[in-house]
Amino acid sequence: xxxxxxxxxxxxxxxxxxxxxxxxxxxxxxxxxxxxxxxxxxxxxxxxxxxxxxxxxxxxxxxxxxxxxxxxxxxxxxxxxxxxxxxxxxxxxxxxxxxxxxxxxxxxxxxxxxxxxxxxxxxxxxxxxxxxxxxxxxxxxxxxxxxxxxxxxxxxxxxxxxxxxxxxxxxxxxxxxxxxxxxxxxxxxxxxxxxxxxxxxxxxxxxxxxxxxxxxxxxxxxxxxxxxxxxxxxxxxxxxxxxxxxxxxxxxxxxxxxxxxxxxx
Amino acid sequence: xxxxxxxxxxxxxxxxxxxxxxxxxxxxxxxxxxxxxxxxxxxxxxxxxxxxxxxxxxxxxxxxxxxxxxxxxxxxxxxxxxxxxxxxxxxxxxxxxxxxxxxxxxxxxxxxxxxxxxxxxxxxxxxxxxxxxxxxxxxxxxxxxxxxxxxxxxxxxxxxxxxxxxxxxxxxxxxxxxxxxxxxxxxxxxxxxxxxxxxxxxxxxxxxxxxxxxxxxxxxxxxxxxxxxxxxxxxxxxxxxxxxxxxxxxxx
Numbered sequence: 368x369x370x371x372x373x374x375x376x377x378x379x380x381x382x383x384x385x386x387x388x389x390x391x392x393x394x395x396x397x398x399x400x401x402x403x404x405x406x407x408x409x410x411x412x413x414x415x416x417x418x419x420x421x422x423x424x425x426x427x428x429x430x431x432x433x434x435x436x437x438x439x440x441x442x443x444x445x446x447x448x449x450x451x452x453x454x455x456x457x458x459x460x461x462x463x464x465x466x467x468x469x470x471x472x473x474x475x476x477x478x479x480x481x482x483x484x485x486x487x488x489x490x491x492x493x494x495x496x497x498x499x500x501x502x503x504x505x506x507x508x509x510x511x512x513x514x515x516x517x518x519x520x521x522x523x524x525x526x527x528x529x530x531x532x533x534x535x536x537x538x539x540x541x542x543x544x545x546x547x548x549x550x551x552x553x554x555x556x557x558x559x560x561x562x563x564x565x566x567x568x569x570x571x572x573x574x575x576x577x578x579x580x581x582x583x584x585x586x587x588x589x590x591x592x593x594x595x596x597x598x599x600x601x602x603x604x605x606x607x608x609x610x611x612x613x614x615x616x617x618x619x620x621x622x623x624x625x626x627x628x629x630x631x632x
Numbered sequence: 633x634x635x636x637x638x639x640x641x642x643x644x645x646x647x648x649x650x651x652x653x654x655x656x657x658x659x660x661x662x663x664x665x666x667x668x669x670x671x672x673x674x675x676x677x678x679x680x681x682x683x684x685x686x687x688x689x690x691x692x693x694x695x696x697x698x699x700x701x702x703x704x705x706x707x708x709x710x711x712x713x714x715x716x717x718x719x720x721x722x723x724x725x726x727x728x729x730x731x732x733x734x735x736x737x738x739x740x741x742x743x744x745x746x747x748x749x750x751x752x753x754x755x756x757x758x759x760x761x762x763x764x765x766x767x768x769x770x771x772x773x774x775x776x777x778x779x780x781x782x783x784x785x786x787x788x789x790x791x792x793x794x795x796x797x798x799x800x801x802x803x804x805x806x807x808x809x810x811x812x813x814x815x816x817x818x819x820x821x822x823x824x825x826x827x828x829x830x831x832x833x834x835x836x837x838x839x840x841x842x843x844x845x846x847x848x849x850x851x852x853x854x855x856x857x858x859x860x861x862x863x864x865x866x867x868x869x870x871x872x873x874x875x876x877x878x879x880x881x882x883x884x
Contacts, residue, residue, distance in 0.1 A: 544649055
């Protein structure tokens with residue numbers, strides 16, 4: 368736990384330097400929440416039955432999705448760090464650290480995420496609660512299960528990002544790939560439009576891919592669209608994907624590690 | 633430019649990446665329209681037109697001027713000084729720094745979208761509409777350039793501007809994907825007056841698709857895109873001048 372705190376503290380120092388950026392980000396989150404609030408409101412007026420849930424649930428889903436983007440932004444994670452280290456060549460300093468690289472990346476990313484959750488996501492949600500009909504969890508149980516599911520969602524995103532980072536060791540540059548990656552993650556995760564609105568083939572695809580663990584499952588549990596057994600099935604889905612992705616991550620890292628050692632001279 | 637060419641595989645992955653990015657955005661639009669039949673009276677192909685019009689303007693911007701948001705790197709690393717000691721204008725040198733090939737992906741998507749929606753909507757345009765389309769695309773490119781430039785100039789004062797840039801892009805993408813009239817009044821005021829991204833595609837589209845009446849009191853703004861574009865460009869140039877002056881006087 369001390370390890371996480373040290374990284375959280377570091378993230379705090381890095382961010383506190385740029386206070387202007389902080390306010391700018393908060394402003395932009397508010398605006399995204401405001402716009403999604405209006406889109407759902409106007410569409411609900413147009414055809415009330417089409418959402419399959421109440422307007423309140425839909426707005427809460429949308430606002431939560433926008434607020435969580437501050438911590439789950441796919442463009443900010445271990446892959447960014449790894450690419451930079453590879454480019455500058457300072458990845459060797461990471462290898463000499465008396466700490467497993469995978470764990471190191473996790474601690475760094477988790478610390479940052481906790482920090483951003485406290486400073487950006489929470490204030491955004493407070494603003495959403497006061498001004499934009501954002502509601503508390505559907506029930507106390509839903510709130511607890513949501514918290515667990517949110518953490519598992521973070522684990523899935525971390526593992527996916529870590530794999531992307533491993534790819535950067537091979538291709539040296541992932542800037543352009545990550546554009547498509549970020550867009551795909553946002554889409555299949557149901558960050559703005561929930562998966563139950565997806566039709567046919569796209570819906571089936573989204574249902575089996577790991578991305579829905581990041582936003583869709585926790586958010587659906589929060590608003591009470593997924594309850595009881597269904598919620599636990601969602602958690603099971605997340606756990607299975609975490610196991611698979613972590614395993615792939617370990618394998619990729621051990622491959623890459625050997626490669627790095629051979630190249631280093 | 634040489635350093636970009638070193639990653640040759642990046643050339644193709646870049647273009648494909650951009651196409652995927654746009655395809656995802658369009659699919660999301662498609663899903664919503666599929667569910668609701670229309671978004672506040674905008675049907676699928678009108679939305680595709682709206683989006684493609686932006687992508688076309690954006691492609692010009694991203695091909696030629698994408699690197700404006702890297703100004704802060706030059707300032708932070710001190711490599712900006714190289715422009716100042718050469719005898720050609722700073723702007724001319726900075727303009728010619730880089731060509732971003734990924735913009736080709738945007739051209740492909742934008743052109744396809746415009747052609748498809750043109751035929752699906754059964755449009756039958758004369759000279760006026762086509763020249764207006766070109767004017768709208770150019771204005772869109774200039775507005776985006778001027779905004780990115782203004783934000784880049786921020787880094788003369790704050791040292792960092794990349795977050796501001798991404799905030800603008802995020803806001804921009806929201807506006808370009810959905811018709812502004814579904815966001816409520818305050819949003820419209822912001823993207824019309826304060827950060828005028830609605831002039832890139834929303835107002836010109838109203839005019840081109842004959843939807844001005846439906847927009848009520850806002851409809852006449854469709855004609856104003858080129859004016860807004862030139863005003864913004866002038867403003868950006870002014871701020872750039874002031875910024876450079878300031879930079880020179882604080883440089884060590």
